[in-house]
Amino acid sequence: MQFKNQISLLSAYGQFVSQKDLLDNTEEIIRSDKKFLLLTFDDGLKEQYEIAKPILDQLGIPAIYFINSINHIEKKVSMVHKIQLVRSVMSPARLINEIQNYNIRFSKAEVQKAIKHYNYDSENAALTKYLLNFKLETSLRDQIIDKLFDEVFTEEDVADNLYMDINHLKTLGDEFSLGNHTHSHLALGLQTKETITEEINQTKEFLENTTHQEIVSISYPYGSREVCTQPVEEIARQTNHKLGFTMTRDYSKHEDSFLMLNRFDCNDVPGGKNEKMMFR
Ligand SMILES: [Zn+2]
Numbered sequence: 001m002q003f004k005n006q007i008s009l010l011s012a013y014g015q016f017v018s019q020k021d022l023l024d025n026t027e028e029i030i031r032s033d034k035k036f037l038l039l040t041f042d043d044g045l046k047e048q049y050e051i052a053k054p055i056l057d058q059l060g061i062p063a064i065y066f067i068n069s070i071n072h073i074e075k076k077v078s079m080v081h082k083i084q085l086v087r088s089v090m091s092p093a094r095l096i097n098e099i100q101n102y103n104i105r106f107s108k109a110e111v112q113k114a115i116k117h118y119n120y121d122s123e124n125a126a127l128t129k130y131l132l133n134f135k136l137e138t139s140l141r142d143q144i145i146d147k148l149f150d151e152v153f154t155e156e157d158v159a160d161n162l163y164m165d166i167n168h169l170k171t172l173g174d175e176f177s178l179g180n181h182t183h184s185h186l187a188l189g190l191q192t193k194e195t196i197t198e199e200i201n202q203t204k205e206f207l208e209n210t211t212h213q214e215i216v217s218i219s220y221p222y223g224s225r226e227v228c229t230q231p232v233e234e235i236a237r238q239t240n241h242k243l244g245f246t247m248t249r250d251y252s253k254h255e256d257s258f259l260m261l262n263r264f265d266c267n268d269v270p271g272g273k274n275e276k277m278m279f280r
Contacts, residue, residue: 004055006271010037013270018062019217020176023242030261031254039063040245040263042181042219043078044071046161049168065172066181066219066245069203071163072210075156078185079142080221082149083132089152092124099131099144106135166210173211180204180218180241188220189227196235204239216242223247223263233259 014035022029022038029036039056041048044067056063070076077085087095106127114130115123132141149155164172172178182188183202191199200218207215218236220228223246236244236259244259249268252261267273 002271003052006266006269007055007059007061009271010269013037016061018176019064019179019243021062023216026243026258030252030256030258035251040066040179040219042066042221043081043185044068044164044169044181046164046168049164049172062175062177064177064179064217064219065164066179066217067164067169067203067207068181068183068185068221069206070184071159072166072169073183073202073206075159076184077149077153077155077158077162079145080185081158081162082145085153085158086145086148087128090148092122092128095128095148096124096131098148099136102140102144104131104136106131110135169207169210173207173213176213178207178211178213178215179245180207180215182218182221185221187222187227188232189229193231193235196232197239200235200239200241204241214240216240217245218243218259219245220247228260233257 014037017029017036017038019038022036039061041052041063044065048065053063068078070078090098110130111123111127114126118126118129121129132145136144169178180200180203182199184199186195186199188196188199204215207213218241220232225246225248228244228246228248233244242258243261244257245261245263247265248262249264250262256262265272267275269275
C-alpha cells in the first residue's frame with residue numbers, strides 16, 4: 001500500500017515515461033522544462049516483479065528493472081545482499097568480534113568517526129558499517145562475509161528466492177523494461193578498464209541472449225561520484241549503452257550527459273522516509 005501511495009503522490013509531480021519514450025525523445029525529455037518521471041529498480045529482486053510490477057501494470061506506469069547477471073549465470077548472491085543478510089541474522093557485537101578475529105584493530109578515534117558518520121545507528125551498528133564499508137580491504141571483507149553467510153544460508157536457495165527468474169526477465173525483455181546493472185555489482189570506478197568492460201559486457205550479452213532485445217540502459221552499482229568516473233562513462237558508451245543512471249540525487253538537467261543521469265532515491269521523494277523535497 002505504501003508503494004501505491006507513493007506512486008500516486010509522485011503522479012502529481014509530472015508525467016511517467018518509459019525507457020522507450022526516453023530513448024525516442026531523449027533531448028526533448030531531458031531538456032524540457034516540463035517534469036517527466038521514469039521509475040527504475042536496481043538489483044533484479046523478485047519482490048520488484050511480484051509486488052511492485054503488478055501495481056504499476058494496473059496503473060499503466062512503466063519502469064526499468066536493472067539486473068546483475070551473476071545472480072543468474074552463477075546462481076550467486078551479490079555481496080551487497082550477503083552483507084545485508086548476514087547483518088539481519090547476526091548482532092553487531094558478534095559481527096565486530098568475528099572481524100576482530102582477523103586481527104583487525106581500530107582506534108577510539110575511528111569509533112567516534114563511525115558514530116558521527118552513521119548517526120542514526122547504535123554505536124555497535126555504526127562501527128560494523130564503518131568496518132565493512134571503509135576499514136576492511138574488499139577481498140578480506142568478502143572472505144569474512146562469505147564464511148559467515150555460508151554458516152547460515154545456502155547460496156543457491158537464497159539466489160532462487162531473492163532474484164527474479166528467467167521467465168520474469170523474458171517478460172520484462174518483451175516489454176523493453178530491462179537494463180544492465182553489471183555482472184557482479186562492483187564499484188566500477190575503482191576497477192581496471194578491463195574489469196569494467198567485462199562487468200558491463202557480460203550482463204549485456206546475457207540479457208540480450210536471454211530476451212532477444214537490445215540492452216541500452218545501464219545503472220551503475222552504488223552510483224556515487226567516486227564510482228561513476230570518466231572511464232566508466234566512456235566504456236558504457238563504447239559498449240553501446242545510450243542511457244546511464246547514477247545515484248546523484250537530483251533532476252537530470254540539460255547540461256547532463258545522457259550516460260550520467262541523476263536519480264532520486266525513493267526515500268528522498270514525496271512519500272519517502274526522509275523526504276527532502278528537492279522536488280519542486
Ligand atoms: Zn545495486
